[in-house]
Amino acid sequence: MKVSREQVAENRRTILKAASRLFRERGYESVTVAEIMKAAGLTHGGFYGYFASKDELIAGALADVLSRRPDPTGDLADFAAGYLSAAHRDNRAGGCPTAALAAETIRLAGEPRTAMTTGVKRQITRLSRIVPGETDVQKRRAAIGSWAAMVGAMILARVSDDPALSSEILEQTQSWLAAKAKDQGCATRLGRVSRGPSRK
Amino acid sequence: MKVSREQVAENRRTILKAASRLFRERGYESVTVAEIMKAAGLTHGGFYGYFASKDELIAGALADVLSRRPDPTGDLADFAAGYLSAAHRDNRAGGCPTAALAAETIRLAGEPRTAMTTGVKRQITRLSRIVPGETDVQKRRAAIGSWAAMVGAMILARVSDDPALSSEILEQTQSWLAAKAKDQGCATRLGRVSRGPSRK
DNA sequence: GTTTATACATGATGGTCGTCATGTTAAAAT
DNA sequence: ATTTTAACATGACGACCATCATGTATAAAC
Numbered sequence A, B: 001m002k003v004s005r006e007q008v009a010e011n012r013r014t015i016l017k018a019a020s021r022l023f024r025e026r027g028y029e030s031v032t033v034a035e036i037m038k039a040a041g042l043t044h045g046g047f048y049g050y051f052a053s054k055d056e057l058i059a060g061a062l063a064d065v066l067s068r069r070p071d072p073t074g075d076l077a078d079f080a081a082g083y084l085s086a087a088h089r090d091n092r093a094g095g096c097p098t099a100a101l102a103a104e105t106i107r108l109a110g111e112p113r114t115a116m117t118t119g120v121k122r123q124i125t126r127l128s129r130i131v132p133g134e135t136d137v138q139k140r141r142a143a144i145g146s147w148a149a150m151v152g153a154m155i156l157a158r159v160s161d162d163p164a165l166s167s168e169i170l171e172q173t174q175s176w177l178a179a180k181a182k183d184q185g186c187a188t189r190l191g192r193v194s195r196g197p198s199r200k
Numbered sequence C: 001g002t003t004t005a006t007a008c009a010t011g012a013t014g015g016t017c018g019t020c021a022t023g024t025t026a027a028a029a030t
Numbered sequence D: 001a002t003t004t005t006a007a008c009a010t011g012a013c014g015a016c017c018a019t020c021a022t023g024t025a026t027a028a029a030c
Helices: A005-026 A033-039 A044-049 A054-067 A076-083 A097-105 A111-130 A136-159 A163-189 B005-026 B033-039 B044-049 B054-067 B076-083 B097-105 B111-130 B136-159 B163-189
Strands: none
Touching: A005 A033, A005 A054, A005 A097, A033 A044, A033 A054, A054 A097, A054 A111, A076 A111, A076 A136, A076 A163, A097 A111, A097 A136, A097 B097, A097 B136, A111 A136, A111 B136, A111 B163, A136 A163, A136 B097, A136 B111, A136 B136, A136 B163, A163 B111, A163 B136, B005 B033, B005 B054, B005 B097, B033 B044, B033 B054, B054 B097, B054 B111, B076 B111, B076 B136, B076 B163, B097 B111, B097 B136, B111 B136, B136 B163
């Protein structure tokens, strides 16, 4: 049975969304085409009317979810509090695609890698607008470091099967980022980082 | 043909080592038992004389490689310089098992998760000995934050198919960690982080 | 030296999954 | 209203892979 044009467009969006959620939750490989189509309310055979291959779906789903990522608002502490929350940790399917999929995407080439790279660039640019710092160079550095710390902390918290450790990673990384932000101001005010007390 | 006792012990080590390298390079799922055995110089049928299943091999290989991780020496800047190097980025198979496998291990239960959790705990403990800070609480926080940042930066650098961005992530995260370490000293010297200049 | 136990090679098996061929039905086009 | 087109359901195909059964040759035990 043929369906309407709008239905087709909606089906495509539904497939992309279902794929993105399943991939974030279980990775690219263990999720099957049949499963994605079932989650989208269709049967597996119809898949190839929408995508030429599973690889193409991966590229499409990744580009889609990354392009829809909301612009961070507020200051870095606000953003970090939301990102490094237990709710986010426990919501892989609906959470940050970078934390969920970057490590797997390393082994892919072409479109998925490029899509993820674009996502990293954009996130760095956006974060540099909200991190503290006096020069653009400083802000970009802080954006890169903070983003790496948040993504890394989320992965470490998720992999830890000790709940106390998992929470500690989220909380302490947040405090550490906050402390770093304040110190950054302090150090620059003193006239340069290099004037800080020397360590061995 | 039966082989000597020592040969058996060596074969087991060879299998674990080959598995660990292949897993770090290509992930748990896409690596086949036959491939691991071939890399170990054996045929696939013999595998089940050593391990009851591929899952058991995953647990064994992960525990093995994590337990052999060298203790960080020198100060944090030294460690970060080695960790956040282009050589490490380009050597997944021989590099940090956390950066390569933590994200995949999230989806596993039981022994592999526990092994990875133990690895995270140990690394935090070890890093807290070399990070700057005046109290144990501060040092542990810095160890957690720095470890998260290093693991996250390595993943982001590896996934970036733009070489300039990839290098920038490694270099700037390193500078950022160094600046943070110095500031941390500065801030505490000033008598508490909370006395830093207030931001909005 | 003979016997026994076992590590491993070879090959088979069953299940899973990506992909595709075909048929059917309903939307578009005329 | 009729024709045409296209979306999707059903089912099949072929490849891949984890696991296991069997045979064999050699180390270990006696």
